[in-house]
Amino acid sequence: MSFRDVFVGWIHRYFSDEEAVILALLLTAFFVALLFFGTMLAPFLTAMVFAYLLQGLVSQLEKYHLPALLAVILAFSLFVGILVTLIFWLLPLIWNQLVSLTREIPDMLKMVQVWLDQLHTQYPQVISQQQANSLINDAIGEIRQLGHLLVSLSLSSIPSLIAWLVYLILVPILVFFMLKDRQQLVGFITSMMPRKKALMTRIWHEMDIQIANYIRGKALEILIVGAVTWVAFAWLGLNYAELLALLVGLSVLVPYIGAAVVTVPIALIALFQFGITTELAWVLGVYAVIQALDGNVLVPLMFSEAVNLHPVSIILAVLFFGGLWGFWGVFFAIPLATLLKAIINAWPRALHPEEEREQLRTSSSES
DSSP states (O other), X not given: OOHHHHHHHHHHHHHOSHHHHHHHHHHHHHHHHHHHHTTTTHHHHHHHHHHHHHHHHHXXXXXXXXXXXXXHHHHHHHHHHHHHHIIIIIHHHHHHHHHHHHHHHHHHHHHHHHHHHHHHHHOTTTOOHHHHHHHHHHHHHHHHHHHHHHHHHXXXXXXXXXXXXXXXXXXXXXXXXXXXXXXXHHHHHHHTSOSOOHHHHHHHHHHHHHHHHHHHHHHHHHHHHHHHHHHHHHHHTOTTHHHHHHHHXXXXXXXXXXXXXXXXXXXXXXXXXXXXXHHHHHHHHHHHHHHHHIIIIIHHHHHTTTOOOOHHHHHHHHHHHHHHHHHHHHXXXXXXXXXXXXXXXXXXXXXXXXXXXXXXXXXHHHO
């Protein structure tokens, strides 16, 4: 069998249905638009995420017989209140802690130098003085690069501030109208689709539910994990509790990898603050309990039906979409992977001639 026969057979099997061809073209256009115009569409995509988050609250308020417009206004007011709190309280607090941590890094390096010297004195066969000095010099080089990065960010902050101001104006406006005119927007998009759209409708309904559940569940997971971590670290007296809690909360966006990466700064800060003591063991033990409860209790409760993917598929999706679109690619990696899985499962397939003959023989033998 030639390559041409194989290719023609593959096209016949997966693209013999007209709707499958249209869906393939729409998906290609969608991903190309995201790939080349993702930066321009960032306010719209951000507003869509927040609209998905708030739509569940709007639906709950409408169940209490509130008018639709009033429910939208209440949900939007809550969104604006949280946004103002983040801008004027949390972000300055996190920035101050990040600057303070940067200032303490030279003292931490001195402590590392002392530990390496002690290690060289006690175990000269494990690490030499040259290796110890090399490690310290590499660390100092990384710190200098970080300092240059912070300076460059501060010098180029005016264009970024203007972009953020534009986002802060556009995103709330888009969120409000997405909530208020949701039915009209969905109807407009549906009217542009072909008349024959049973496949697209089935995939849309499945993914609309799954993406909405995932976004709301993931936002709630970030809030719960971050808040519990902050309370635990503050109770243990760990420095930079707010900054570390934010990192732990955001780490749930990247399953498996995020928790492992965030463990490093938590362990280092606790080690430099407490040394090798029982306080260090308490910090690491409490953090391990939080991660265990998140992975074995919170995630199964929130995403038992929303996500049904193998861990390898999740990691590959995070690496692929994160490499394409950065933070938002990581955030939407699991929904996009679920979308691809739903499309593959629902995609119409024409039977191969040999399969048709086999099916006919099976049917005739059964009759």
